[in-house]
Amino acid sequence: MKRAFPILAVVTALLLAYAFYQAIFVAPTDALQGNVYRIIYYHVPSAWTAFLLFFINFIASVQYLASAKPSTERAANGVVIAIGIAGAVAPFLPQVKQQLPAGMYPSSVATTALIIAAVYFLVGKYFPEQSLDVLAVTTAEVGVVFCTIVLITGPIWARPVWGIWWAPGDIRLTSTLVLWLIYVSYLVLRRFSDSAQTQKLAAVLAVFGALDVPLVYFSIWFFRTQHPQPVIGGGGSMDPRMLHVLLINWMAFLCFAFLVCWSRYGLEKLRREVEEAEALESLLEPGGLAPPPSKSSVPLSRGPQ
Amino acid sequence: MRSFWSITLATLTKDIRLEWRSKDALNAMLFFSLLVVVIFVFSFDPLAEESRHIVGGLVWVAFLFAAVVALNQTWARELRNQVLDAYRVSPAAANALFVAKVLGNFVFVSLLEALMTPLFIIFYNLRALGPTWQLIPIALLGTWALVVNGTFFAAMSLRTRSRELMLPLLLFPVTIPALLGMVAGTTNILTGENPAHFWIVLLLTYDVVFTTACLALFETVLQAE
Numbered sequence: 084m085k086r087a088f089p090i091l092a093v094v095t096a097l098l099l100a101y102a103f104y105q106a107i108f109v110a111p112t113d114a115l116q117g118n119v120y121r122i123i124y125y126h127v128p129s130a131w132t133a134f135l136l137f138f139i140n141f142i143a144s145v146q147y148l149a150s151a152k153p154s155t156e157r158a159a160n161g162v163v164i165a166i167g168i169a170g171a172v173a174p175f176l177p178q179v180k181q182q183l184p185a186g187m188y189p190s191s192v193a194t195t196a197l198i199i200a201a202v203y204f205l206v207g208k209y210f211p212e213q214s215l216d217v218l219a220v221t222t223a224e225v226g227v228v229f230c231t232i233v234l235i236t237g238p239i240w241a242r243p244v245w246g247i248w249w250a251p252g253d254i255r256l257t258s259t260l261v262l263w264l265i266y267v268s269y270l271v272l273r274r275f276s277d278s279a280q281t282q283k284l285a286a287v288l289a290v291f292g293a294l295d296v297p298l299v300y301f302s303i304w305f306f307r308t309q310h311p312q313p314v315i316g317g318g319g320s321m322d323p324r325m326l327h328v329l330l331i332n333w334m335a336f337l338c339f340a341f342l343v344c345w346s347r348y349g350l351e352k353l354r355r356e357v358e359e360a361e362a363l364e365s366l367l368e369p370g371g372l373a374p375p376p377s378k379s380s381v382p383l384s385r386g387p388q
Numbered sequence: 389m390r391s392f393w394s395i396t397l398a399t400l401t402k403d404i405r406l407e408w409r410s411k412d413a414l415n416a417m418l419f420f421s422l423l424v425v426v427i428f429v430f431s432f433d434p435l436a437e438e439s440r441h442i443v444g445g446l447v448w449v450a451f452l453f454a455a456v457v458a459l460n461q462t463w464a465r466e467l468r469n470q471v472l473d474a475y476r477v478s479p480a481a482a483n484a485l486f487v488a489k490v491l492g493n494f495v496f497v498s499l500l501e502a503l504m505t506p507l508f509i510i511f512y513n514l515r516a517l518g519p520t521w522q523l524i525p526i527a528l529l530g531t532w533a534l535v536v537n538g539t540f541f542a543a544m545s546l547r548t549r550s551r552e553l554m555l556p557l558l559l560f561p562v563t564i565p566a567l568l569g570m571v572a573g574t575t576n577i578l579t580g581e582n583p584a585h586f587w588i589v590l591l592l593t594y595d596v597v598f599t600t601a602c603l604a605l606f607e608t609v610l611q612a613e
Binding site: 148151261264265267268271272275276277278280281283284287288290291292294295298299301302 | 597
């Protein structure tokens with residue numbers, strides 16, 4: 084695993100460079116917007132990456148809360164399995180099929196539901212109890228960074244194209260902003276809370292934030308249908324060459340996000356080990372509970388416990 | 389063990405009696421929202437027609453800020469003499485305490501709204517053009533939305549440094565859809581241009597979702613120490 088990190092770093096650097104070349108020099112210029120549209124190659128991949136990271140944060144938080152008691156864990160597993168089965172079967176029923184918006188296939192909805200359930204169990208399998216919380220911090224921090232990029236590149240693009248920096252009634256802008264606010268408050272809570280139960284409180288807040296997102300979406304969706312506002316993208320399909328470059332960029336950004344998460348994850352783990360070792364050391368000091376041993380016996384570095 | 393509702397009722401009567409004797413939270417809240425109203429009057433001097441469009445926002449922002457004053461007091465009161473620790477080790481259901489606190493705050497904030505609404509009407513010369521009775525469900529559902537999440541996050545911010553500052557930071561982002569519902573619903577009724585039904589349904593959904601979430605997770609937050 085140790086060797087994999089530098090290899091991935093090199094691959095990511097190459098991929099980012101290639102994606103940059105493709106985005107700036109290869110992709111065709113947009114007929115209506117000119118070169119300004121090229122910011123899409125940074126805006127959209129950042130948004131997708133941020134949403135993915137927030138989703139993993141939500142899954143890790145639910146897992147963390149559920150793992151507190153065996154009974155809640157069983158209940159949560161049951162709910163996730165039910166969601167997976169219902170999500171896989173329901174889109175194919177004729178009544179539900181009619182309700183799906185145009186362009187959304189039943190098979191893609193079913194696959195998404197199955198993937199959500201699978202991610203839940205995979206995260207639970209590979210991240211034991213405390214690692215779940217480390218995963219949640221990591222994804223929230225990196226997600227906020229990517230979400231910030233989205234919120235900065237958006238207005239830069241909107242000013243020349245729409246003529247305004249910000250469309251207050253637009254559904255995606257506002258939902259993303261609220262999502263960003265929720266996760267910043269999540270990070271603030273983690274920073275300000277000094278009890279041993281920060282992890283639990285943070286996980287609770289993450290669940291609240293996730294519940295909030297669909298409500299924000301629907302409220303603004305209705306808000307906008309009353310007050311028409313400029314819409315992102317302008318509809319229609321994308322030039323396949325542009326889509327190709329967009330996907331390359333997304334892959335590069337995903338690799339980059341994965342790399343940053345990986346290093347942040349290791350850092351957070353180390354920090355907690357040092358904290359534990361320091362707590363242990365203060366216990367073992369003269370006057371503590373145990374007889375005073377020599378200081379060097381407390382392992383500060385990682386090793387077999 | 390006593391039943392859920394008898395514990396709730398006992399805590400609620402205790403809180404209301406305490407508030408009745410000291411009037412700490414209520415006085416602070418009333419004076420605070422009075423100040424907000426006066427500042428708004430100085431800042432915006434609209435015509436009657438314009439005021440219909442902006443007052444929905446002003447009213448709810450004033451109530452939101454004032455509610456935070458009361459919500460901060462909710463749990464701080466229980467920290468003195470380790471009342472909260474005593475509650476934690478008692479076999480009483482955690483949710484009974486939570487429901488009592490929410491109901492208490494609901495009473496206080498509703499009282500505040502009942503007293504402050506006439507002031508808004510006087511200062512802004514308001515007359516609703518839509519169906520006025522619909523303001524009542526919006527006010528009740530909106531107040532519940534503020535209070536249920538506010539009480540929950542106040543319990544959460546107890547565990548943090550500078551907790552009085554923490555509560556708005558946690559509460560406001562999550563409250564945004566409810567606030568949008570209250571403001572847009574109130575504006576629709578005042579102007580009479582659009583029906584407010586969607587916003588009432590939205591507030592109802594918000595209340596159901598977050599009341600369920602609070603009841604499911606409150607024990608975790610109370611026991612976190």
